[in-house]
Amino acid sequence: MTGQPTPPTLTIERVTAVHGHGAQARMVLAPTSLGVYPGESVAVVGRSGAGKSTLADITLGLRTPAGGRVLVGGDEWCTPTGRPARSERRLVQGVPQDPLAAFVPRWTLGRSIEQAVRRLTGDRDTESRVHRAAQLARLDVELLGRRPSEVSGGQAQRAAIVRAVAPGPAVLVADEPTSALDADTASAVSAALLSITRELGIALLLVTHDPAVAERCTRTLTITAPVP
């Protein structure tokens, strides 16, 4: 008996994006296809304006593609007419460029993370998920008791990784996650992100301008702006 081949964790099939409507409509992402298997990391590179963040936003379910579709675990995740169901949102999580975007400023980091895990998983007891993710991200759990303004940029970005990993996603999308950090901190944070996704078998899409970060990924996808 021959089994079906396992589908990639993340499949992007001829996805395109358009900004504007009618006569103002302009294609901003040329047809893009990609498959990412568990534990693989794909660096998304290309010139400024090529459409990298647009692809990241579509994969996160934050933007609707104009064409094509995104599948997670072989199931449709988003299409030009379909958004991810609320119950599925846990499956794709993001690590933003500015980690402060992931947290409520007046809350402790821990409270923001617990709230997100509870909302996405329905679990009341979030502590073991959060502690495990903090251990993997090498974030001292003591720091979860601080507000975002009370930690360094590198610590905040590690906390943003904890927030993204703790709900148990299949796919992580990180859009320039280290561009606001100094070189040494950026290197340590990207190493943490890559080792966590490898260890947990998460498919990682990593938008970066940093060749050193791209080199550490399993593969590189170069995006080219659509021809006008």
Ligand SMILES: Nc1ncnc2c1ncn2[C@@H]1O[C@H](COP(=O)(O)OP(=O)(O)OP(=O)(O)O)[C@@H](O)[C@H]1O
């Ligand atoms: N809200 C918007 N309205 C109109 N055009 C937009 C909007 N956001 C982005 N664009 C355009 O879409 C194209 C792709 O933008 P995108 O941010 O995806 O590029 P990028 O490759 O991530 O660039 P960068 O490396 O500078 O971050 C660009 O031409 C940009 O000007």
